[in-house]
Structure formats: structure tokens, C-alpha cells
Amino acid sequence: MGEIDQAFVQEQEHRPKLSIIEAQGIPEIDLSPLFHHQVPNPSAIDALVKEIGSACKEWGFFQVTNHGVSLSLRHKLEEASRLFFDLSLEEKKKVARDAINPTGYYDTEHTKNVRDWKEVFDFLSKDPTLIPVTSDEHDDQVTQWTNQSPQSPPNFRTIIEDYIEEIEKLAFKLLELIALSLGVEAKRFEGFFKNQTSFIRFNHYPPCPYPHLALGVGRHKDSGALTVLAQDEVGGLEVKRKSDQEWVLVKPIPDAYIINVGDIIQVWSNDAYESVEHRAMVKKEKERFSIPFFFNPGHDAEIKPLEELINEENPSKYKAYKWGKFLVNRINSNFKKQDGENLQIYHYKLP
Ligand SMILES: O=C(O)CCC(=O)C(=O)O
Numbered sequence: 001m002g003e004i005d006q007a008f009v010q011e012q013e014h015r016p017k018l019s020i021i022e023a024q025g026i027p028e029i030d031l032s033p034l035f036h037h038q039v040p041n042p043s044a045i046d047a048l049v050k051e052i053g054s055a056c057k058e059w060g061f062f063q064v065t066n067h068g069v070s071l072s073l074r075h076k077l078e079e080a081s082r083l084f085f086d087l088s089l090e091e092k093k094k095v096a097r098d099a100i101n102p103t104g105y106y107d108t109e110h111t112k113n114v115r116d117w118k119e120v121f122d123f124l125s126k127d128p129t130l131i132p133v134t135s136d137e138h139d140d141q142v143t144q145w146t147n148q149s150p151q152s153p154p155n156f157r158t159i160i161e162d163y164i165e166e167i168e169k170l171a172f173k174l175l176e177l178i179a180l181s182l183g184v185e186a187k188r189f190e191g192f193f194k195n196q197t198s199f200i201r202f203n204h205y206p207p208c209p210y211p212h213l214a215l216g217v218g219r220h221k222d223s224g225a226l227t228v229l230a231q232d233e234v235g236g237l238e239v240k241r242k243s244d245q246e247w248v249l250v251k252p253i254p255d256a257y258i259i260n261v262g263d264i265i266q267v268w269s270n271d272a273y274e275s276v277e278h279r280a281m282v283k284k285e286k287e288r289f290s291i292p293f294f295f296n297p298g299h300d301a302e303i304k305p306l307e308e309l310i311n312e313e314n315p316s317k318y319k320a321y322k323w324g325k326f327l328v329n330r331i332n333s334n335f336k337k338q339d340g341e342n343l344q345i346y347h348y349k350l351p
């Protein structure tokens with residue numbers, strides 16, 4: 001077995017406990033009122049909005065069932081992901097990411113300067129996606145990111161594109177419910193998603209001989225608006241429970257989606273909702289797959305607390321920032337080991 005490469009070793013305080021607390025408390029929300037009614041049912045929608053609002057406030061995480069995404073399509077996607085990661089490293093590296101275009105395959109991501117025990121394939125929702133060239137706020141140059149197409153499995157690209165179309169519909173619906181729960185118009189956020197920079201990520205966590213030392217993904221918060229995650233039956237995602245700061249496991253529910261509030265919703269809501277820390281454990285015997293969809297606004301979206309939500313008693317807690325600049329800064333820092341901490345929304349906090 002040999003010794004673990006030190007790059008993967010978490011500091012003592014961040015190592016996972018292998019005795020696990022199951023987060024029974026994470027809300028499970030049935031979205032069928034959105035889909036299974038010939039005539040709209042306002043009281044069922046109101047109840048749903050309330051449920052979503054309290055889940056965002058108390059957990060920052062929830063699971064949804066009856067979400068309207070085709071299960072056969074999801075299963076096709078999961079199967080294609082397994083086939084892709086089964087390819088030889090040489091084959092996968094043919095679609096490797098590089099410093100210029102960060103889409104495609106890579107196996108060297110670091111989270112908080114510790115290497116993650118995983119390999120990844122990233123695919124943009126919009127091809128091409130417009131993005132600033134640098135994170136310098138005085139630099140107006142824009143470039144394009146494009147997707148890479150693996151040769152195998154056949155139709156991988158088409159399957160991903162079909163899936164993205166569906167998952168995006170779900171993401172927009174969730175965003176409407178979240179807007180309503182904050183007391184603003186359902187479509188309040190829609191405009192920000194013109195030229196969206198969303199992407200889907202395929203995560204593969206191989207079995208790890210050192211599950212007590214390493215993590216599949218180290219603790220982090222998602223920096224976009226909303227994440228819609230499909231996890232398999234193995235489980236390993238842990239969330240830092242707001243009530244007591246304990247790490248709790250998110251129970252796999254077959255075919256459900258795990259939704260979490262990202263940093264942008266935290267800022268839009270002026271901290272009413274919080275982007276919560278999470279991480280993924282690995283296992284000695286089992287590999288695990290997960291597929292998050294990171295729902296992100298356009299690069300030129302200016303992110304700041306919604307004006308409707310701020311007033312004298314509740315003043316704005318953040319200064320505005322440009323999403324594209326934030327994203328580019330993060331992408332550059334995730335690509336290799338950094339000297340210091342990467343950019344976080346609290347850097348924009350007002351005193
Ligand atoms: O694999 C998981 O369950 C979580 C992955 C995650 O948090 C991420 O990719 O941002």
C-alpha cells in the first residue's frame with residue numbers, strides 16, 4: 001500500500017471522522033406541486049415556498065424529489081460518466097483542461113491547498129461561454145471558453161447537452177421559489193442568467209486506502225448561485241450543520257437532487273440565507289460518483305444584496321462585485337497550489 005502522498009493529507013482538525021452522524025434533519029422537499037397539477041394550486045405553491053425558505057435559512061441544503069428531471073436521461077448520464085472515467089488515463093488526458101481553457105478532464109484539483117482524492121470532467125452549459133480574460137477589474141477584455149468532446153463513450157456530448165437542458169429548467173424553477181421565499185418577484189433573478197456561466201461537473205472518487213487522512217473534496221462553499229447535485233448510492237457528502245457546526249452526512253435518496261445555496265444567494269439575500277460549508281469523504285473499498293450542476297450568472301452580473309431587502313434597519317452587508325472576475329480569480333487559484341487563501345465573499349463584506 002505504501003505511503004500516502006503528503007499533498008492529499010488534511011490537517012488534523014479537518015480530517016473526517018469515520019463514525020458518521022446521519023443528517024436526518026436535512027429537509028426533503030417534494031416538488032410535485034410544480035408539476036402534477038392541471039390547474040395551478042396557489043396554496044400548495046405557497047406551502048412549498050415556505051418549506052424552501054426555511055430549508056435555505058436553517059440548513060442552506062435540502063433534497064428534492066419529484067423534480068421533473070427525466071430519470072432515464074439521468075441514468076444514461078450516470079452510465080456515460082462511469083464509462084468515461086473507466087478509460088485509460090492517456091485517453092482521458094486527450095481532453096485535459098489547461099491553464100487557458102478550464103473545461104475537460106483533470107485530476108489535480110486542490111481545495112484549500114490540499115489535493116482532492118478525485119478526478120473530474122467539466123462541461124459548460126453554454127458553448128461558447130463568455131468570460132473575462134483576467135481577474136483585474138480594470139481589464140475589460142473578454143474571451144470564450146468552449147467544451148471538449150471525448151471520443152468515448154459515444155454520444156457523451158449529446159447526453160450531457162440533453163441533461164443540461166433539463167437540469168437548467170429545474171434550477172430556474174428553484175430560483176423562482178427562492179425569490180418568492182425572500183419576498184421578491186419570482187423572476188427577480190432571471191436577468192442575471194443571460195450569458196450564464198453555469199457548468200456541469202462529473203466527479204469520480206476512486207477508492208482510497210487512507211479515508212481517515214484524505215478527502216474527495218475538502219471543505220468549501222460553492223461560489224455560484226445554486227448547486228443541483230446528483231449523488232450515487234454510496235454516499236460521502238457531509239454538510240456542516242448550522243445549529244451545532246457538526247459535520248453530518250447527507251443521506252443518499254435514490255434519484256433525488258441535493259440543492260445548496262451558493263455564495264451569490266447569500267449575498268443577494270444579504271445573509272438571510274447562508275452558503276454552507278460541505279466536503280466529500282472517500283471510502284476504502286468503494287468508488288463514488290457525483291454530478292453537480294453549478295448554476296452561475298453571466299460574467300458581467302454585478303452581485304450585491306437586493307435593494308428590496310435592504311433598509312435602515314437592515315443595511316447592505318456587502319459591496320458589489322462582478323461575478324466573472326470572481327470566477328476567473330477562483331479558477332486560476334484552483335488550478336494549482338497557492339500561497340494564501342483564495343478569494344471569498346467575506347472579502348467583500350462591509351464593516
Ligand atoms: O461529491 C459531492 O457530493 C460534493 C461535490 C462538491 O461539493 C463540489 O464539487 O463542489
Ligand SMILES: [Fe+2]
Binds near residue numbers: 220221222278
Ligand atoms: Fe461543493
